[in-house]
Amino acid sequence: MWYLCVFYHRLLDYRKPEVESLAELFGAFSKDPTNNADLQSNGSASYSLQWKLPKHHHPDSPFHFVNLPSDDIARNVANRSILVKGIFELWGEGSNFEELEESIKSYPDERKLPYLTSDSTFKIAVETFGKVISFEEQNKRIRSLSYIPFKGRVNLKNPDHVFWLIETDDYDSNNGLPPIAGRRIFFGREIGAADRKLLPTYQLKSRTYLGPTAMDAEMAFLMANQAQAKSGKLVYDPFVGTGSILVAAAHYGAMTMGADIDIRVVRDGRGPDCNVWSNFKQYGLPMPIGLLRADNNCPPWRLGLKEVFDAIICDPPYGVRAGGRKSGGRKLLKGVIGPYTVPDDKRTGHIPSTAAYSLVECVHDLLDLAAKMLVMGGRLVYFYPVLREDESIDTTFPEHPCFKLVATSEQMLSYRYSRVLLTMVKIGPYTEEIALAARIKHLEFKENHLKWLEEGNLHSAVFSPADNHLNETGETKISKESKGKYRGKYV
Amino acid sequence: MPQAKRKRDNSTRNASEYCTTNQSNQQETTDNTTSPAAPRPAKIPSIFQMRLLTHNMLSSNIKGVANGFPLKIEVVKVVEKEVDFNIDFLKNMFHKVEWKALVEASTTMGYAELPENADATMLDSDDFLHKFHHALLELHLEEGALVCPQTGRKFPVQKGIPNMLLHEDEV
C-alpha cells in the first residue's frame, strides 16, 4: 500500500536508506508473497522499497510516497526512525481545496469510517511548507473539512487519531528547501512519526566522557538504524573511541563490544566516573559486553571465530581530525633499522610504537574483519571519506565479494570533503580463498607503507581512495560561488 | 583538537600514564590478601568489566604462535555483577562459544557449576541457561592478565580492559 512519507528536511541522503533498513528490520521484505508486492520474482532478498514523488517535486523534497506492506510495518518504521516527520495514510490530495474535497470523498468509506467513530478522539494538525499562515487561517482550513463526517471528540493532547492537512505552495528555493512548482494539498491519517526527543536526551553536550571525534547523537542513531541494531544482537565497533556509536546501538537493545588502539581513551578516560563505561551508565543502558585495546590491523580474535557479530558499525580513523595508527613502528616499516626485539625487562611497561594507517589499508582490514566476523545477512555500516572535485563526487566505493552495498549517504563537511555512510550486507560466506587473498593484500600493504613514507605524501594517501593521489599543493579551486541558495546535502 | 597537538600529547602522556597504572596495579596485588588461585568476588560495584564471553573470543595472535587459544586467566580481582537475562542473546551466543574454554575459564574465576559438555538441547533447561548466563556475562575480571598458552606472554587486564596490542616484534 502507498503511504505519504514526509521527512524532516535534514541529511537528505540518509532519509530513504533509513526507511528501507527499518522496513527490512520490521519484516517488509518477508518471503511471503501474499504479504509483499515488492518481492523479487526469484524470491531473493530485496533491500529497497518503491518510492514515488508527488508531481513537480524535486527528489530532495520532504514529500515522498512509499510502498509498504502494512500499517503495522509503516508505524514501526516511522516510530523508530530519526528522519521521518510522519508516515500518513493518504485520504486525498489536490492542487486546490476543491480537488482535495473530491479526492477525500472518493476515498473508500471502509478505510475512513473506522477512524471517525463517536467513541474515538482526534485532532487535526495543519502544516504549511513554503509559507506561514495565521492561527485563524489554520482554523478556517480545518473548518473547511466539514464534509468529512468526524463523530469523535477533539483531544489536542492525547488523541487516538491524528489527521494532517499539509499544504505546499509553489515557491522558489527557500530555507534550504528545493523549489516546488505548483501547489499541492494533502490530507491523511498519521500512522507514525520519529521520536526526536531522543536527540536532546543523548546529545553530546550532556555526555560525561567526550572525545574530539565523538559521533553526534543524530548520526549515531542513524547508523544504528542502518545496522538494524536490536535486542538479542551483538554489535561491534572496532574504533570505539568514547563509545558514542555503541551507545545508540545499546539504546535499541543490542549487546555491544568495542576496541580501540588508544589505551588512554578506552581504558582510562578521565577517571572512574568519566570513561566509556560511564557513557552507558549515564543513560541506564546495559554496559558493553567487552571493551578492549586492540589494533584493527592485527585483530585479537581466535582462529575459528567466525560469524559472531550481527553488525559492525564504526567511524574509522581517517580524515583530518584523527589519523589512524597501527602497531609496528615507523622505523621498522621504513627499514631504517632491522626488526627490533623489545628487551625482556622493558616488556611490561612497553608502549608499542605505532605507524600511520592509510585509508586503503584501514578499509581493507575493516572489510576483511567484517567478511569474517559478521553473520550472513549481517551489516557493516561505516563512514568513507571522499574528496569533492568540481562539485561532483566521482567515487567508486569499496567492494568485497562477501558484500552487497545497499546504501550510500553523503554528508558534505566542507567544499572539499564529504563523508559517505556506507551500508553493506553480507551476502556470501568467508571462504578460504577470500581469506588467502586478504592475507596477501595485508602483506602488500606493509610494503606500500614504506613507499608512502619515503615519498612523504602519506597524508594524501590517507585521505584519498586508492590510486587517486591528489597533487598536494594544497590549493583548492572550488570558489565560494559554488555555494548556491539551495544547500542540498549541506543540511 | 588540532592534529599536531594531539600527537604531542600522545608521546608525553602515554609513558607516564602507563607507569602509574602499573604501580596502582601492583598495589592492588599486594593489598589483596586473596591468592589468585582462590579469588573472592569483590563487594563494591564497579563499572569496569571483562566478561568470559570476551575471553572466549580472544587469542594470542603473536607471530609464530600456533595455539594462542584459550588464553590462561591470571586473576587479581574478580567482580560479580547481575546482568539482565536475555534469552535470545544467550541462544545466539551458545553456538559461537568454545564450551571447554568457557568451563575452564569460569572455574579459574571461581565458578564451577557449568557441565563438562553441553549441546543445544540443553538450551531448553532454565537451570542450564541461568548457569550459562552467569558464567558468560556475570563474572568479570577487573584486574589480572590473559596469558598466552604457548609463550607465556601476558596481556594485562586493567580496569576490565584487556590490552591485546602486540609489540613490534610480535606482529
Ligand SMILES: C[S@@+](CC[C@H](N)C(=O)[O-])C[C@H]1O[C@@H](n2cnc3c(N)ncnc32)[C@H](O)[C@@H]1O
Ligand atoms: C574517528 S575516531 C572514532 C570515535 C568514536 N566513534 C567515538 O565515539 O569516540 C577513530 C578511533 O580509532 C582509533 N584507532 C586509530 N587507529 C586504530 C587501529 N589501528 N585500531 C583500532 N583503533 C584505532 C582512534 O584511537 C580513535 O579513537
